[in-house]
Amino acid sequence: MLRKLESLMPNVNLKYRLLLYFLVLVILPTSIISVTIYNESYQTITNNINAAVQKNLTMTEIVINKKFDQMGDLANAIYLNPDMVDILSADPPSDQIGFVNELADLNKILDSYAKPNGSDAQFVPKLYMLNRPEYFQYNFSRSVSTISEIETKPWYADLPPKARYSVIGLQENHTSGGTGYTIKLAKRLFGLKNVAIPYVGLLTIDADINDFNGMLDQLKPSVHSSVFIIDNQANVIVSPDLSLVSRSMAESPYIEKLMNTPSNVGSFGEHIGGRAELVSFRRIESLGWTVVSISPSSDLNGKLISFRRAMYAVLAACMALAFGIALVLSNNITNPIRKFIKSMSYAQEGNFDIQIQYARKDEFTYLFSQYNKMIMQIKELINKLYVSEVKKKEAELKALQSQINPHFLYNTLDSINWIALRHDVPDISHMVTSLSDFFRYSLSKGRSIILIEEELRQVESYLSIQKFRFKDRLDYSLQVEPEVYGHYTVKLILQPLVENAIIHGIEKRPGRGCIDIRARLNEAWIHVEIADDGIGADVRALNAMLDDKSGTHRSFGTVNVNQRLKQLFGSEAGIRYYAREGQGLVVAVTIPAVTTWEEEQDHANDDHRR
Structure with missing residues (x-):
């Protein structure tokens, strides 16, 4: 990327190029890290928001089921009241007084549970008796009526024959004060003491819709959220916004999407009324209801927005700080260079009396010190140039002739x-x-560093020449794995070893001899084996010679190769001798598998080793 930037601004001043490079090197990683952190944080916060909303919906389901369980417990308490059991298990009264007394007793039982004027009044029970048409004549109670009053209701026909209780749902009540809504629960009643009376009536429990609305209002995720409950026909059953109660939401796009989702829980984003909203839902399978929550994204993403602003502020501060640091660094680098260029311009004009003054203690100190010395030496050399010119030309001529x-x-x-x-x-x-x-x-x-295939070709050329010398007395073979090619080595490490194998092994044995060279790659190392079937030698003595650092050994070429390898590649590199199975020696060369090399560093390392 830096090369691409450099190609786009070939004429830009070095100071500004360094400034741009520093900014890119700082801002690019910072931006990548910031974007990565933001994306991860966004995902985490979004997941937490969805989890929190779903937790609220789960709590809503639990509270609603608990509410219905309370209504069911009240229905069971009324049903199992001893006086109620006696009345339900008895035959219908036979005269007017009997109907009036039965109606009064039932009304008393129900009133004892309803407590309409008490502080604990939550539910309103009502009893519908079978085969009691006389109740229309003497009915002085709102809590007791005949079954004919509800026989034509659609929900009555859908009641299961046997169930602990059945949730009817939203009911509209018309009173003198206006129209109100309740949530109704129903329970079939039977004569527990008289099996001849299989079905005697229906008990309903009504709860004010405001009780459910209050629960939804307390469990909404944010202040501006709206929570409501719809049935399987997309009709609103419960909503703190009473204007939505009993309305159909089937035509709303997000409700249609929600109803078509197979999962029982879920969340998705939606634009409603031009505003981004998070729509979450949870189905209550036992009731066939769905709790729906609609929350503005701006309310839920408050932490995310604060985090984004903080991230932008930190990023801007980092960019400003990076710019200031980059400016200082670029000036620190380019100011000495400008001073150096100015001095060189004076020298180019022939003024060698200018010395660069530099107060810092860094790399430029050494550079300017050497430059000042060089200028003085140039001045001295120029003064001596005329005298030494003839001698220099003669020396150069002799040097050229000797090369x-x-x-x-x-x-x-x-x-x-x-x-x-x-x-x-x-x-x-x-x-x-x-x-x-x-x-x-x-x-x-x-070059002192070459590709290993070049080293192998040099050895092969050497063996080819020796083949002419020894005729039929010398054979050779090279077996190189393809993976070995493309790696670097120091040159002239194999030829001295092959030469030793010929002089001390093949040449001294009678008859035909053979040299086998194998090269292979093993993980991070290249192993080259040079095997001969010559007269052999003492392997221990040869390896001891390689380990000897006194410098008294005679085989200078082999030891030199071993020392060069260790100095260049470390103590694990080098050569070792092994006895060949049958007859002869094997010298193993171990070097690291290096595929890149900085030639300038190689020369510097070579000079240091010499």
Whole structure:
């Protein structure tokens, strides 16, 4: 990315480039981290909000079921009242006085549970008796009536024959004070002491809808939230907003989406009236009802909005701080460079009396100190230039004459190769080609670090030349795993070992000899084995020679290779000798699998080691 930025502004001042680089290096990670934290926090807060809303809906379901259980317990208490059991198990009265007395007794029982004027009045019971048409003539009670009053109601026909109780739902009551709503529960009654009377009446318990509305109002997630309950036809049963009660919500898009969701619980975002809302729901399967909560996202996301503002403030502060630090750093770097450039311009004009004054103690101190020394030396050299010019030219001429130009050497070898081919002497051509490759790989354009395949080709060229010398007395093979290619090594580590194997092993044995070279990659290390079937040697003595640091050993080439490897790659790298099965020796070379190399650092390390 920095290269791309650099290509876009080739003419921009170094100071501003450094400033931009510092800002990118600081702001980019900070932005990525901030966005990541925000996204994670947003997800966490959203999940917590949904969990909190669903918890409120669960509490609503629990409270509603508890309310109905209380109504059911009241119905059971009335049903199991001894006086009520006696009346329900008896035959209908036979005269006017009997009906009046029965009606008075039932009204008394129900009034004792209703307590309409007491502080604990919550539910209103009412009894509908079967086969009591006379109640219409003598009915002086609002709590007792005949079953014919409700026989035509749709909900009555849908009552199950046997159930602990049945929730009827929303009921509209018309009174002199206006229209009110209650939630009704019904329970079939039977003659417990007279099996001949299977069904005697129906007991209903009515609860004021305001009791349910109060519960919903207390459990809503936020101040501006709205919570209501709908039935399986999308009609509103309970709502603190009484204008919604008994209305159909089927045409509302979010209600339609909610009704089509197979899950019993859920939440989704929706725009209602141009405002983002969180719609949450929970179905009460036992009742066929659904509790719906609609909350403004702005109310629920208060923590998220505060966190976002805090994150923006911190990010802006970090950017301002990063800009200030980047400006200071870029000035600290570029000011000495500008001073250095100014001094160089004076030197370019021939003024070598200018010295750079620098008070800090950092890398520039050493640079300017050396630069000042160099300027003084240049001044001295210029003064001596005229005197030493002739001697220098003579020395240069001698140096040039004493050197062999690699290009001249390659051209000469190519000419010999051409003459050999012209005179049909392929052996000479092959040998000259191998020699040319050997020199080319040995020189390696001055590089001390080369690819391992180049090192192997140099060894193969060397073996090819030795093959001409020993004729049929020398065979060789190279087996290299493809994974080995592409890794770097220090040059001229294998050829000295192969040369030792030929001189001290193959050359001293009678008959044909063979050198096998195998290279393989094992995890983070490359292992190269050079095996010969020569006369062999004392493996312990050879390894002791490698471990000896006194410098009294005779095999300088082998020890030099081992020391170079350890100095460059560490103590785990190096060479070891092993006895070959049958006859001969195996020298194992171990180097790390390195696929990249900074050439400048290599040269610096090489100079340090020398």
